[in-house]
Amino acid sequence: MKYFKNLFYLTGKRLIDILDISGFTILLLLRALYFCKNAFSKRREIFKQMYIAGVKSFIVCSLVAIFIGMILSLQVGIELQRFQQQSLIGDLLITTMTREMGPLMTGIIIIASVGSAMAAEIGTMKVSEEIDALEMMSISPVKFLVMPRLIALAVMVPISTIYVIALGTIGGAIVAYFQLNVPYDIYYNRVVQAIRFKATYVGIFKSFIFGIIIAAISCSQGLKATNGALGVGKATRSTVVASFLMVLIVGYFITSFFYGK
Template sequence: MSLAANFRTFFFLNRSILYWLVLGPFRKQPLRISAVFQQMVRIGVQAFPMTALTSLSIGLTLAMQGAHELARMGATAYVPDLVAMTILRELGPLLVGVVVIGRSGSAVTAELGTMKVGEEIEALEVMSINPVRFLVVPRFLAMMVMLPVLTVFGNYIGLAGGWLICHFSLDMSTAAYIQRLMEAAQPDDLFTGIIKSIVFAWLIILISCQAGLGVSGGAEGVGQATTSSVVTSILAMLVANAVLTAIFFIT
């Protein structure tokens, strides 16, 4: 499909999700909350261990690298600043996003793609069950809620990773670490990270669902769509991150 056609489909999918969110309840086909929770578990809760491990290792790495460089200037007291800024503003949302793309976004594409190939989507349409309402909207809501939640958890765990290095390697007391964090990081740093993760969630789930619903050509098609959904999601997320950083911190 051409790029223009892809953007068109993207727009229509957005419109259709909005339609079912706002007008669906009035058309006697309301959203099923149980389906949303089910997807929240699959997209969010089950991705938690992986995001936790990623964030922890990044917190550790940042603190180690920071300590190494800042030690030359005798400024190891500023390691918490470095960890807090980097994780809250940039790496927290981004890395949680990458993990969720690899784990949940790809799963959504593969599942919807398999349903498309197996005529399940067509069967839903024939039963007057709109596939966007039935399949896409629960996944959309789940992702919009769970990615920011995972990001907040990821931030905490990343900061805990920084604490491990500061406490055990730099002999900083826990109280001093926390106090330094409080002085360095502003609420805005956390909020911008969360806003970023909301935008990422929207991009990831839309791209994954679009790729899944657009599958043609059997098992091979499902594989190709999954690959392209992961690649496209990551690229879109990185570009969006650059744009958002420019908006939040340059202007």
């Protein structure tokens, strides 16, 4: 009986915690969107955050993009080769990359490299009373910290997605040429013919939403951090888990909205 009581207590507590942080994140996002009117005065901080999100994750984005393209090309190409249809590899690759893999892989890279660092940075500021100091100076932490990060990720995730798609396609071309004997010109022509406007704008829109989600979750987890280094670690871990889940869930609903019946 005691075991069930504890189980109910812990489940209820966890549920309340989840509702609390979800509500806090939504309110934080709305407040950050409101403060976007002050974006010009925070342009230096926005560019700094764009540099961190874009340039600093450039190498990891490049490597992941190339290898994702190569893996996709190889896996699908082997199957297509069985039916002598390997020349279609370009169509499949660009469709997969623009519709799903580009935004999703970029989202995952940004969560791991930028979102976690963002949560750790803001969490450390919270536990070392820097956020309290800002409030005492009548400086809104949302305007000062959250809004620039939100704008930076909303801009940089789509840009990184385009880069990941482009590089993934190149990676696919390398495998198509060396392993599947598909000449570059055929691959290139198939890719160009298969690019669809809808797939492109849905992919970019998806990555724009992912950027907003990652920034909002990272900042809210950071701002909720307590208990010193332990709390910062917990905030970082929660950021990665929650952002990853939200990117998958929201990604599905966006796909369903644009492509579902």
